[in-house]
Amino acid sequence: QVQLVESGGGLVQTGGSLRLSCTASGSTFSHVPMGWFRQAPGKEREFVAAISGSGGATYYHDSVKGRFTISRDNAKTTVYLQMNSLKPEDTADYFCAADRDQSLLRLEHRTTSGYTYWGQGTQVTVSS
Numbered sequence: 691q692v693q694l695v696e697s698g699g700g701l702v703q704t705g706g707s708l709r710l711s712c713t714a715s716g717s718t719f720s721h722v723p724m725g726w727f728r729q730a731p732g733k734e735r736e737f738v739a740a741i742s743g744s745g746g747a748t749y750y751h752d753s754v755k756g757r758f759t760i761s762r763d764n765a766k767t768t769v770y771l772q773m774n775s776l777k778p779e780d781t782a783d784y785f786c787a788a789d790r791d792q793s794l795l796r797l798e799h800r801t802t803s804g805y806t807y808w809g810q811g812t813q814v815t816v817s818s
Contacts, residue, residue: 691716691807692715692719692722692788692806692807693714693715693716693807694712694713694714694786694787694788694807694808694809695712695713695714695809695810696710696711696712696784696785696786696809696810696811696812697710697711697712697713698710698711698812699784699812699813699814700813700814700815701815701816701817702776702815702816702817703816703817704776704777704778704816704817704818705776706776706816707772707773707774707775707776708773708776708814709770709771709772709773710726710770710771710773710784710786710812710814711768711769711770712724712726712768712769712771712786712809713766713767713768714767714768714769714788715767716767716788719764719767719788720764720767721792722743722788722789722790722792722793723740723741723742723788723789723793723794723795723799723804724740724741724760724762724769724786724787724789725737725738725739725741725786725787725788725799725804725805726738726739726760726769726771726784726785726786726787727784727785727786727802728780728782728783728784728785728814729782729783729785729811730781730782730783733782735785735802736751737749737751737800737801737802738750738751738754738758738771738784739754739758739759739760739771740795740799740800740804741760741761741762741769741795742794742795743764743792743793745761745762745764747794747795748760748795749795749799749800751800753779754773754780757773757774757775757776758771758772758774759771759772759774760772769786771784771786773814776814776816777816778816778817778818779816780814780816781814781815782813782814783811783812783813783814784811784812784813784814785809785810785811786808786809787802787804787807787808787809788805788806788807789804789805789806790805790806790807
């Protein structure tokens with residue numbers, strides 16, 4: 691069983707930065723792919739970024755490439771999402787997710803079906 695707790699959300703102006711953290715419990719954390727998703731009011735949850743168990747491979751949604759960076763510290767069982775040059779359209783609840791199985795990063799990890807465990811979310815608001 692894996693439990694995920696996000697933190698680091700808040701209110702920021704356009705062009706600002708935030709770093710989200712997701713701390714996981716569970717001994718298999720260091721071997722499973724992890725991802726970040728977001729959900730704006732009235733919209734479906736959408737993929738933001740994913741990272742392999744080793745941290746050596748990453749995926750990004752086109753809308754955040756060059757602005758967001760996903761990373762992980764397996765010793766701290768934490769995955770991060772550094773968000774720079776934030777835009778009002780980045781406003782959403784951000785969720786981290788963990789796969790159940792140890793595997794390479796797959797295209798499925800760009801979708802919610804690639805993950806078993808989810809955090810409760812942290813709110814990010816970007817003011818114009």
